[in-house]
Amino acid sequence: MVSFKVLYTVGYSLSLLTLISALLVLTVFRKLHCTRNYIHANLFASFGLRATSVMVKDALLERRWGMELVQVADWEALLSHEAALGCRAAQVLMQYCILANHYWFLVEAVYLYKLLIGAVFSEKNYYRLYLYLGWGTPVVFVVPWVAAKNGGSCWDGQCWALNENMAYWWIIRIPILLASLINLLIFMRILKVILAKLRANQKGYADYKLR
Numbered sequence: 001m002v003s004f005k006v007l008y009t010v011g012y013s014l015s016l017l018t019l020i021s022a023l024l025v026l027t028v029f030r031k032l033h034c035t036r037n038y039i040h041a042n043l044f045a046s047f048g049l050r051a052t053s054v055m056v057k058d059a060l061l062e063r064r065w066g067m068e069l070v071q072v073a074d075w076e077a078l079l080s081h082e083a084a085l086g087c088r089a090a091q092v093l094m095q096y097c098i099l100a101n102h103y104w105f106l107v108e109a110v111y112l113y114k115l116l117i118g119a120v121f122s123e124k125n126y127y128r129l130y131l132y133l134g135w136g137t138p139v140v141f142v143v144p145w146v147a148a149k150n151g152g153s154c155w156d157g158q159c160w161a162l163n164e165n166m167a168y169w170w171i172i173r174i175p176i177l178l179a180s181l182i183n184l185l186i187f188m189r190i191l192k193v194i195l196a197k198l199r200a201n202q203k204g205y206a207d208y209k210l211r
Contacts, residue, residue: 009058012051019048035127039111042134043104050097057090061159087159092146095172099138102179107134109186116193137175145171 026032026041107130114126148168149160 009055012055016048016051016055019044019051023048036111038127039104039107039130042131043101043108046097046101046104046134050094050101053090053094053097057087057094060087060090084159088149091160092142095145096138096142099141099172099175100135102176103137104134106179106183109183109190113186113190116190141171141175 022044023041026037026044110133111126111130145168148171
């Protein structure tokens with residue numbers, strides 16, 4: 001019987017392969033170069049980085065905790081500072097990518113809302129702000145999380161993989177919940193705008209399917 005771990009890895013690998021293919025399509029064909037597709041490309045990149053970081057984290061954790069310990073040297077390797085740094089770096093990268101993934105979803109929502117309300121500001125200036133929001137905002141929360149974990153008193157194998165102190169966990173989860181809440185509010189606002197436009201043009205479109 002195929003183990004869950006194998007299916008899990010295969011799923012992430014297939015997802016990563018399709019994301020890379022989508023990114024190649026968006027970057028190779030110049031006719032697809034526009035702000036909307038740039039945002040899509042960044043969202044795909046955040047998904048790809050998230051999948052990669054999860055697989056790297058799992059590989060490092062399996063190497064660190066799944067190794068067969070038969071000699072004193074094995075224990076020394078397991079408890080070495082270098083091994084702990086590798087696990088920590090993988091955890092930090094994964095948390096950053098998860099946050100970036102959620103905030104690029106937020107960028108998608110903000111961009112769609114801006115299109116519907118007909119904002120008049122330049123796309124170039126907005127795209128710079130989108131980059132700051134999507135890739136920069138996660139840093140604001142990951143850095144305090146790293147500082148809290150590094151100065152924490154709870155021992156979690158030095159890999160930062162456990163959440164014995166939930167206060168540290170909320171440093172990452174609160175911004176994710178915040179982004180999700182804002183996305184929901186924007187979605188509700190978008191629905192309201194679309195319904196208003198439909199009502200305004202209802203007489204011009206007699207066919208229900210067309211509306």
